[in-house]
Amino acid sequence: MATLEIENLQADVGEEGGETILRGVDLTVDSGEIHALMGPNGSGKSTLGKVIAGHPAYDVTGGSVTLRLDGNEFGEEIPEDMQEWDLLDLEPNERAALGIFLGFQYPVEIEGVTMVNFLRTALNTKLEEREELFEEEEAEAEAEDEEEAEGYESSPMEGPADEGEIGVAEFQQILQEKMELLDMDESFASRYLNVGFSGGEKKQNEVLQAAILEPEIAVLDEIDSGLDIDRLQDVSDGINALRDEEGAGILQITHYQRILDYVEPDHVHVMLDGEIAKSGDADLAEQLEDEGYDWVREEVYEAA
Ligand SMILES: Nc1ncnc2c1ncn2[C@@H]1O[C@H](COP(=O)(O)OP(=O)(O)O)[C@@H](O)[C@H]1O
Ligand SMILES: [Mg+2]
Numbered sequence: 089m090a091t092l093e094i095e096n097l098q099a100d101v102g103e104e105g106g107e108t109i110l111r112g113v114d115l116t117v118d119s120g121e122i123h124a125l126m127g128p129n130g131s132g133k134s135t136l137g138k139v140i141a142g143h144p145a146y147d148v149t150g151g152s153v154t155l156r157l158d159g160n161e162f163g164e165e166i167p168e169d170m171q172e173w174d175l176l177d178l179e180p181n182e183r184a185a186l187g188i189f190l191g192f193q194y195p196v197e198i199e200g201v202t203m204v205n206f207l208r209t210a211l212n213t214k215l216e217e218r219e220e221l222f223e224e225e226e227a228e229a230e231a232e233d234e235e236e237a238e239g240y241e242s243s244p245m246e247g248p249a250d251e252g253e254i255g256v257a258e259f260q261q262i263l264q265e266k267m268e269l270l271d272m273d274e275s276f277a278s279r280y281l282n283v284g285f286s287g288g289e290k291k292q293n294e295v296l297q298a299a300i301l302e303p304e305i306a307v308l309d310e311i312d313s314g315l316d317i318d319r320l321q322d323v324s325d326g327i328n329a330l331r332d333e334e335g336a337g338i339l340q341i342t343h344y345q346r347i348l349d350y351v352e353p354d355h356v357h358v359m360l361d362g363e364i365a366k367s368g369d370a371d372l373a374e375q376l377e378d379e380g381y382d383w384v385r386e387e388v389y390e391a392a
Contacts, residue, residue: 089158090187090304092117092140092337097151099139109135111362112151119304119337122327124348124373126341127359128381133341136359137307140339141190142180152176155186155304162187162218170222185217187304189336191294191311198281203293206281207300208259212252214301266299269333270326288319295326298336305337306330312347324350345377358384 092115099110109132117123125133139146140153153175157166175183198206254262263277272292282290291311298306308327312320328351330336340351348356348370356372357364358381365388366372376384 089335090119090161090337091156092188092305092339093152093154093156094136094140095152095154097136097139097153098149099135099146100149102145102147106147108149109146109362110139113359113362113364115339115357115364117305117337117339120331120335121355122331122338122340122351122353124340124342124353124356125359126343126345126356126373126376127365129343131359132362133359134309135362137190137309137339137341140175140183140307141188142175142178142183144180148176155183155188157186157304161304166222181213181217182221184301185214185221187302189298189301189303189306191298191306191308196281197283197285199283201281202277203279203281203296204259204263204277207263207277207297208254208256209252210297211259211262211300212254215253262300266296269329270296270299271322272296287314288316288323291315291319291323292326295323295330298330299326299334302334303336305339307339307341309341310343311340312342312344320347321350323347327351345373348373360385360388 094113094115097110097113098108100106100108111132113132113136115123115125115136125136127133135146139148155173155175157171157173159166159168159171173186175186175188178186264274267274267277270292276289276293276296279285282293285293294308294311298308311323311327315323324347327338327340331338338351340347340353342348353370353373356368356370356376358366358372358376360381366384
């Protein structure tokens with residue numbers, strides 16, 4: 089179990105005179121819960137996802153993002169003084185290692201990197217990073233020296249193909265299980281990363297990547313955009329499996345109510361002008377679909 093707690097989070101675009109985008113976001117997501125984050129274009133939804141993940145384009149100017157792990161996470165016992173992490177203090181890859189996953193709105197295409205290699209390297213990088221985070225400082229320094237000596241870079245694109253904790257054969261096993269879990273076609277894995285993938289296939293890959301990395305909290309940004317109904321169904325089944333089989337918490341950013349018919353949210357939040365203006369249950373999403381966002385805006389004005 090883990091809890092992601094966002095309190096009064098404020099962020100600007102990280103450049104001279106950069107616009108303020110997040111104006112005090114409060115949101116708590118527990119693993120095992122599905123939260124839908126809705127709101128008009130430009131309200132700051134994607135920015136929130138990126139700030140959680142540690143995207144360098146933004147400056148956090150206030151508030152906190154905390155990840156709380158329980159005492160038994162990642163199949164091991166976690167000492168009390170290492171259960172609470174101030175994510176804003178950590179690098180993006182360290183946040184990922186602790187279980188934050190951010191899917192991309194527009195996955196990149198990379199020629200010459202197969203899905204299977206990419207996924208295995210991503211998993212090994214995460215495991216290695218996590219080990220370092222939980223090691224004593226001294227041991228950590230040693231590991232870094234070793235890494236340097238081997239010329240290993242912590243990017244999932246680099247490093248020798250046979251490097252890492254999870255070997256090729258073991259990873260094949262993991263991959264097969266995950267692909268079965270998501271009901272995916274096996275030929276996927278041998279293809280080059282996203283090259284020539286349809287929009288729907290890219291989205292399915294995103295879910296596969298999440299399933300392999302087994303995040304505590306997955307932020308999925310408009311994973312439903314541009315999907316036909318069959319793909320939407322497949323992707324939705326995958327998201328439900330992430331929650332039901334792996335216990336992930338999901339922060340599902342979406343512009344449309346449609347996917348929420350397949351991935352039923354426990355909580356629905358409306359973001360307006362960089363704040364969560366209203367929260368409710370699945371009924372709120374339907375109301376938004378029928379009536380738009382203006383009434384929420386009016387409510388906020390009236391209350392102010
Ligand atoms: N890196 C950036 N540089 C400049 N403006 C940005 C940047 N990121 C986001 N914005 C602006 O912040 C606002 C919120 O953007 P975004 O978070 O993408 O909204 P949403 O995902 O809700 O559509 C928009 O006005 C957008 O133009
Ligand atoms: Mg967006």
